[in-house]
Amino acid sequence: xxxxxxxxxxxxxxxxxxxxxxxxxxxxxxxxxxxxxxxxxxxxxxxxxxxxxxxxxxxxxxxxxxxxxxxxxxxxxxxxxxxxxxxxxxxxxxxxxxxxxxxxxxxxxxxxxxxxxxxxxxxxxxxxxxxxxxxxxxxxxxxxxxxxxxxxxxxxxxxxxxxxxxxxxxxxxxxxxxxxxxxxxxxxxxxxxxxxxxxxxxxxxxxxxxxxxxxxxxxxxxxxxxxxxxxxxxxxxxxxxxxxxxxxxxxxxxxxxxxxxxxxxxxxxxxxxxxxxxxxxxxxxxxxxxxxxxxxxxxxxxxxxxxxxxxxxxxxx
Ligand SMILES: NC(=O)C1=CN([C@@H]2O[C@H](COP(=O)(O)OP(=O)(O)OC[C@H]3O[C@@H](n4cnc5c(N)ncnc54)[C@H](OP(=O)(O)O)[C@@H]3O)[C@@H](O)[C@H]2O)C=CC1
Ligand SMILES: C[C@H]1O[C@H](OP(=O)(O)OP(=O)(O)OC[C@H]2O[C@@H](n3cnc4c(=O)[nH]c(N)nc43)[C@H](O)[C@@H]2O)[C@@H](O)[C@@H](O)C1=O
Numbered sequence: 001x002x003x004x005x006x007x008x009x010x011x012x013x014x015x016x017x018x019x020x021x022x023x024x025x026x027x028x029x030x031x032x033x034x035x036x037x038x039x040x041x042x043x044x045x046x047x048x049x050x051x052x053x054x055x056x057x058x059x060x061x062x063x064x065x066x067x068x069x070x071x072x073x074x075x076x077x078x079x080x081x082x083x084x085x086x087x088x089x090x091x092x093x094x095x096x097x098x099x100x101x102x103x104x105x106x107x108x109x110x111x112x113x114x115x116x117x118x119x120x121x122x123x124x125x126x127x128x129x130x131x132x133x134x135x136x137x138x139x140x141x142x143x144x145x146x147x148x149x150x151x152x153x154x155x156x157x158x159x160x161x162x163x164x165x166x167x168x169x170x171x172x173x174x175x176x177x178x179x180x181x182x183x184x185x186x187x188x189x190x191x192x193x194x195x196x197x198x199x200x201x202x203x204x205x206x207x208x209x210x211x212x213x214x215x216x217x218x219x220x221x222x223x224x225x226x227x228x229x230x231x232x233x234x235x236x237x238x239x240x241x242x243x244x245x246x247x248x249x250x251x252x253x254x255x256x257x258x259x260x261x262x263x264x265x266x267x268x269x270x271x272x273x274x275x276x277x278x279x280x281x282x283x284x285x286x287x288x289x290x291x292x293x294x295x296x297x298x299x300x301x302x303x304x305x306x307x308x309x310x311x312x313x314x315x316x317x
Contacts, residue, residue: 011064071254085138165238169215203268
């Protein structure tokens with residue numbers, strides 16, 4: 001890839017988009033195009049067409065999406081389906097119309113069947129029913145993946161698809177109602193430690209297993225795939241290791257120095273029991289993760305980003 005190539009990073013203010021911008025700049029790419037959602041609502045077909053006609057990007061990294069944790073997914077089901085279908089349809093179609101050289105689409109490990117064999121290989125897609133709490137989001141992401149596949153087979157477009165596991169890192173969402181589990185636990189345990197609270201409430205039974213990848217590792221994997229992968233098959237991106245939510249809570253309690261009790265709220269959903277990704281395709285392409293969970297969490301806890309989490313919920317996302 002030419003370092004002067006024009007690269008559009010959609011969703012550059014999000015956790016993943018910002019990590020992609022950091023990684024691309026560090027690699028020497030100096031012609032990045034970005035827009036906030038206020039400047040360009042990617043659900044708006046005409047606006048997206050005008051933007052592509054004006055900017056003519058050569059590469060597109062699609063990290064703009066409606067994203068959230070289990071509760072947000074389950075509550076705003078229409079938004080998660082509609083927004084994501086619209087965003088990805090407009091961006092993929094315009095990338096085709098304007099002859100984009102390569103597009104990278106970000107899916108998610110929740111696209112796989114709820115009870116897929118573990119670890120989950122890319123071939124397990126569409127072999128069983130989805131997890132109900134995030135079915136609309138998963139359906140949208142599957143449609144995005146299939147859209148890329150179809151443009152490739154009908155038009156020869158070099159659109160690749162990447163399926164990351166649960167992510168964390170700088171720029172995460174710490175709103176306790178809409179966040180994923182890791183930022184929620186980092187915030188809950190840190191605040192409980194500071195306030196000497198007697199107990200922290202963790203949603204569900206604590207038994208589900210999740211795999212966590214630092215967003216800087218994901219950004220590095222995306223750049224590796226941009227440079228070295230032109231295949232039609234999706235590529236799982238993860239660490240190949242998972243832990244239970246109870247173990248995660250214990251780890252966060254230790255790292256935040258919280259000595260109190262952990263209470264599980266059984267009224268909250270567990271979601272899928274396990275979604276460990278098989279990362280052998282990714283390893284075969286020459287990429288391995290570098291940041292272990294303990295090290296990554298220590299980094300987040302000591303970063304300036306973390307300070308924002310001490311603001312009231314209303315001041316967050
Ligand atoms: N976070 C995770 O654990 C995982 C994330 N992913 C995938 O990675 C991608 C990025 O996720 P993440 O960075 O965490 O999400 P964030 O919520 O942090 O960021 C999403 C970004 O999308 C932009 N966006 C949302 N709606 C629109 C819109 N209508 N028009 C234009 N831009 C819009 C926002 O822009 P603005 O800030 O300008 O409003 C925001 O910056 C998504 O595709 C997600 O599915 C996959 C697996 C796990
Ligand atoms: C990335 C992925 O993220 C989502 O799937 P998820 O992994 O189920 O989401 P989550 O991170 O919110 O929860 C993981 C587990 O953790 C438990 N849990 C405990 N305590 C808290 C808690 O305080 N907050 C949250 N959010 N969860 C908690 C929670 O009950 C669940 O068992 C998808 O909707 C979809 O968007 C997607 O692709």
